[in-house]
Amino acid sequence: MQRYDRLRHIRTLDPEKDHLEIYRLTATHEFPWDYARALELALYRTYAVPSIGRLLAETAELTERTQKRYDDTALLLDAVVEHGFDHEESRTAIRRINRMHRSYDISDDDMRYVLCTFVVVPRRWIDRYGWRRLSRHEAEAAAAYYRTLGRHLGIRDVPEDYAAFEEFLDSYERDHFGWDEKARTVSDATLDLMASWYPRPLAPLLRTATLALLDAPLLDAFRYDRPGPLTRRVVRGAVRLRGRAVRLMAPRTEPHYARQNPEIKGYPDGYRVAELGTFPVPGVRGCPVPHQSAPAGDRVPETAGEEG
Template sequence: MLLTDGAGAPRGRFGWRRRIESLDPVRDHQEIHRITAGFEFPWDYTRSLEFALFRTYCVPSISALLARTGEFERRPQKRYDDTALLMAELVEHGYDSPRGKESLRVVNRMHGKYEISNADMLYVLTTFIYEPLDWIERYGWRPLHPHERIAAFHFYREVGLRMGIRDIPTDFQELYRFKADYERKHFRHTDEVHAIGVYTRDLFCSWFPGPARPAVRVGVHAMLDPMMLSAFGFRPAPGWVRSVAEAGLGVRARALRLFPPRRRSKSTRDPRNRTYPGYPVGYRPGDLGADRDRGSTRG
């Protein structure tokens, strides 16, 4: 049974961490992951998953498929919101809940329309596990508890099984090695990779006022590693830009240590969602997806 908002909310800044420590990371992985992503690090999970998706576009077969669908060229904001909200539904309600099952049906319906290799599907799954964990270790307001890392692995492994992904390793380190090897073998520059990279970068920039967008563009480049910059064909940002960005994230982390524990999960409540205003109020997971047009398609 997953927590409800405000139910059993802990006292003290490290109360949720104590709760996590008391749980079994395998048996209780859904509850632990909801605490981590929805209560403790919602902003970090959102930002890191933005860059996780960005990372997958360095694989030519993935970018070529996205280019063929035309979704990124026509409606990049909608595709971003669909993916973010469907994954958030699984975190918020659990993958075997009614809303979780509905979300998985939407995901599987969308993927089922295209020929996608099992290896590409598995690689994308790995980014949902490891990119947020790495981000939080660098920029989070506290270190992750080992239970949180194990819980994230088991959560997305179960999601992957329900998506029909085959040959998912049962070991945390083995799957991480698969991710690293896949990137070394498959990241490379193509016209489609570059085009999808530009669409995604420009989407990020569109969330800011016009005068700030050139600076945001440089900031995005500063947060990409050399493998991603090479694949996208982007010019590296000056070293001082990354230093400033990381210093700012460090200040944010230190400030957050002074905040009280969050009492309400923010998994599905992202103010940057422009396609489905007010989500989740008035919406079902079945309203989401590239073949659904309910709501605004701005962006």
């Protein structure tokens, strides 16, 4: 197999009818490392919406059990990618996600926005840092895949195609990105988690490198100092260089799923999908997080898109 043979095959498929096959080939053969990083960034972006970041802080799942929450999210989503929507393992994963979401008061708009990040952020990441750009076939297949997932998750009014996903994400971030103190604690905990995957002396360097990959509206929403232009050029250049190196490698012959990622550390002896995630608090009916009226946050006026 030559480097672009799989892309040629993907272009013979139908992005609607064959969306699962295309998405699986793209995410597990063509860009497994990039998809892992992009989906991390996708979830991270959602914290900058105060209603999402604040709720995640109040559940304490991403501040006190950060590694477990990271692992469970990746593994539940991965089960559907690996097995497809009709497999029992996938149905179990979707039931677990639905049960967790229904335990909390989450708006339809916030759910729709999170789904949009899964579609849009990976394409933008891969177009910038991958060994090739994502084709229109792959982008539309990803939109169809997550539209199907959204239907299984009971999310209403899911965008119909990639352009609509992108439009919704950008407008939602323009209108909703803002400062929230509790959301900042979730962001800090996530950055600490990512640094913990590497030798301790590298932690400050890795935090700076991670911030250098974030766009200005995201940095502003969390009130992080923006890394200098030289730092951004070096970090982003290094990631682009990795993509160019991958282009010279032989194509992957076996799929690589999220469960195989070294960042998944919480289940060295294996896991059961039915036991992943959180479970309702005994004796508590409705959302277990107490809610107070709170300001929507100081708006971030700058356009919420990836900067060059």
